[in-house]
Amino acid sequence: MSGRLTLSLDAMGGDHAPDIVLKGVQIARTRHPDVRFLLHGDEAVLGPMLARDRTLADACEIRHADGVVGNDEKPSQALRRGRDSSLWKAIQAVKDGEAAGMVSAGNTGAFMAMAKLSLRTLPGIDRPAMAALMPTQRGDLVMLDLGANAECDTDNLVQFAIMGEVFARTVLGLEQPNIGLLNIGTEDQKGTETLRQTSAILRDSTLPIRFHGFVEGDDIGKGTVDVVVTDGFTGNVALKAIEGTSKLYSSFMRRAFESSIISRIGYLMVRTAVNKVRARVDPRRYNGAMFLGLNGIAVKSHGGTDAVGFANAVCVAVDLGTHGFNETIKGEFMKVQRASGLDPETLERAANG
Structure with a gap:
């Protein structure tokens, strides 16, 4: 083509x-x-x-x-x-x-x-993962998986971490992105056995990535790391909670400014700033999650989005196609595999380097 x-x-x-x-x-x-x-x-x-x-x-x-x-x-x-x-x-x-x-x-x-x-998937990838950008206090971060895989094992999460790291470098232009594993606490003993095993692999293996460790839900908004890795069930719940909270606060602000004549006058004075905040956290702006790990560009739009949100999903696909990001990701992923000494057919031996 x-x-x-x-x-x-x-x-x-x-x-x-x-x-x-x-x-x-x-x-x-x-x-x-x-x-x-x-x-x-x-x-x-x-x-x-x-x-x-x-x-x-x-x-x-x-x-x-x-x-x-x-x-x-x-x-x-x-x-x-x-x-x-x-x-x-x-x-x-x-x-x-x-x-x-x-x-x-x-x-x-x-x-x-x-x-x-x-x-089909890239060599060494068992399942594709939905990845998307999310707003934080420090800029944007990459989060995956956002709903493609409700249940994930250790190998899946390790693969997601590698794909997320490559995505952050190639798409966001970050030289050495930090990777965080979403958990209910930052202590090593917290979380499920799968999370603890994944953390050990990412921390102790020869994978050429910067692993921050466990992060909690509030670290997403803080921008503690550049890439947040989780299973699709948890990721989708987190995504919907963030979207719902954004809409909740937008409705609170609207009601507050409509509550009195003085509030309406005050809104006229701060309207520009309010609109900037609203645009920054608008879920439609971040609509369009890419299936990482596939031999082709596939973008998932939120099912309940409006025309603006769908347009943003289309623009994600345009940007990826125009700049050849999928080919870059494929090449970078293979470089990571070779640098780690990983068998391209499996990442099961990652813990041993």
Whole structure:
């Protein structure tokens, strides 16, 4: 694939699809007017929607798909019955080289299962992990896994740490990022046996990474480390809690400024500062989690996002595709493996160096 960047979109995935998908594409095109889009979904639905916007229609090509993977559908069911779905076909376009990457707001479990089956994982990676940037007092950090793997063993967490470190170096440009393992305390004896074993491996092995140790939930906002590693269950709970807290405080501020005439006048005086804070912590700004560890760019948008959030997920895919980050990550990951003396087929012997 060469020339103009093309992205493949699951136009039917998500709580408010396809409306927010097309509106999100409209927003994304103001930032990236040269990107072309393959829209996978029901042509009878998508066709009339595109017909109302000639400029958008010129940038999009509809690829008909009869099926849609439901939000409550199990990954095993989606794999058996979803080969004609918009999600599967959007992934296949990346595998076939028709698109540089793909985006979906659909079923996370089905997305991961299909992407892993179609795109395959990098050597030494058992499972892909969802990674995304999050705001902190010190800037942005990378957190993974955010929901792709509810249960993880020691090998998975070690692999996530390596991928997160490489992502932070290649995407954030950090020379030597700090890695933290999310736990209920910072003491060595805290947490599950899996966490303690993972900590020992990361601390004692020859992996060329800076391991900070255990971090707690409040360390995420503090920016104590550059990369936070956790299993998908814990990561997703943390992510939703952070998003919910952001919305809660935004509603508190709105009610406070609307409570009286004096408060409204005060808001006019501080409106610029308030808007900056609101934009900084807006969950939509950070929408778009990449599946690290795949042989292809696959970005997961929040299922309940709006057009602005979906546009940001599209922009994540555009940035990754434009700058060749996935190829860089693949190359850097292999360098880490070689520097560590690790067998490219497994990381089980990491503890022994």
